Amino acid sequence: MQVTNVVFNSTASPDDKTIIDPPAEERKIIVDLLKEEKVAEATRYSEGLITAYPRSFMLFYSLGMSCLLLDEAEKARVYLKRATKLNPGVADPWRCLGEAYLKLELNADARRCFDQALQLNPDDPASRRGMTQSIIDPADFDVSVETLEKMVTEDPDHPHLLMALGQCFVEQEKYIRSIDALEKAAGLMPEDTSIMAAVGQAYAEFNQPDEALQWFNRVLDHKPPRPQLLSMMANAARTKGEFELALDYANQAIALNPDGAGPKNTLASIHATLGDKKKAIEVIEDVLTQHPDNIEAMIELVITTTVKKDDPAYKALEDAYKIKPENHFAEKQKTRVGFALGKAYGDTNQYAKSIRVLKEVNAKRREFLGFDLENEVRSFELVKHVFDPITPDDCVEANPNDRQMIFILGMPRSGTTLTEQIIASHSQVYGGGELNFMNEETAELMYMFGLQPDVQLKKVAFEHIRRNYLGHIDSLKVGERFITDKMPHNFLRLGYILAAFPEAKVIHLNRDPVAVCLSCFQKLFPARGMGFTFDLRDLGLYYGMYLDLMQFWRDKFPGRILDLDYQTLTEDQEGQTRMLLDYCGLPWEDQCLEFYNTRRGVLTASQIQVRDKMYQGSSDVWKKYRRHLGELLDALDEAGVKYG
Structure with missing residues (x-):
């Protein structure tokens, strides 16, 4: 890190002696630590001097700047606010204070700080960028987008406006538009690392970890690593399935900020993904020892363990x-708190409270996304309309030399993760997890059919899908011939799969409908496209649509789908496992019965459950909530769905 002149100029030079600053030798230690990129050590050392030198501008400014680099925005705000009071005539502390307010989503306060910084230094590009970002209203991204789009129309090549617009689109979960705006901004300012990081984060939110890591690495080409960037890289590597790399990035972040909570929370989530529950809990408890009020660590602990009423x-x-959120950042955190609290109430047998809280947070999420079930109804009908005229002559011929794909699908929370874990425990199988490849290859087609529903699919389209999909599979660079693709929502794209991969094995999971729907309602799904899970009535009606579509596929492609009953799997583990392996063309291996010992990353909401032995009775848990599920049960009845 380049130490700014402000630190030196507060006392003219590190060798000057003044009454209000630490002695020259103390200041030199701080400056040397910052020059050596030892930001956490410099912070700890400086904090030890505050009591003795409460009026030292140098101390408070350097502390605030260091805390920003460590992604500790609230501490940075406190220190920088003090620095601006001690020396209000210097621009840099005002800019840094504005950046701290932006991180805290207190954008009106940020705007005042950037305005002050620009009055003192009108040519500072970082302050101009911050002023543009402060236009965003975290309480109303729709209004912010409208304002910024007007400004971009008037000035289409303003990189900071494009960056702010792109970041708004990320918050709205409009990732393609976000990436378009941010990549244009990056093209206009190719050396700006803030824009590079923003593009990377947009790709990460869009579940495109390869592209995210490419942009994050561009940042590292221009500046030293920071804990926040390394944590983002760890999460991207985790999503990509490169777990050793994810652990390495997380540990690098911790090394740069050993006392910080954020990097350790990231490390805990990676351990949980890998099934190392013990290590995950150890890391979380370490965070809570140092930061007893850290909400993210508490959420991780509640998700990972069974909660008791006397747990802190x-x-x-x-x-x-109970705290009323002041901005969008706080609203998002309250949503995560609400889902964790709903689980905690369930763990402690307070089922009415659990459903009440879950209804509140799901309703907020549904409102934010603007979900409308009628759009789903039209999508399901369109799929059936497109595939209704398809005949066997339209399908691709089998090619036994290709990879042997095993598609595992069904409703979310129906047992797809468990089934994949069993099959992926076999030595000849690579567990691909929730691959988005089929969606990537068919989304544009479905969009086109929405505009021109009478266009007919031809064999050439299925050949194209097959070729491109297998290209994606080859990019995984795995040696196993058998590969699982466990994307539950592939039931919507099953026609493409069956027509393009006549040799593929398709395993469809059946589970008690109420158990599935309640489990969906209890989980905060980060992926877009899960809006039907935010309302009990929507869930029941959607489930009926899903069953209807699955029957359509059975009728269209008879004998091509293996229906696996989750309850039977839990009651007859060995018999059903033998049947599964035989269906897939795999010889028996004992380790498939000990799936919970298989070391592979699981990124889904079931990552904790599949690390335990087979559990019977999970499909009956919903009966404890029965009195509070009237809307769901009525909707299932209306849809003609039978349940236990």
């Missing part, structure tokens, strides 16, 4: 949920 996290989450 239980009371802390209750208190946190």
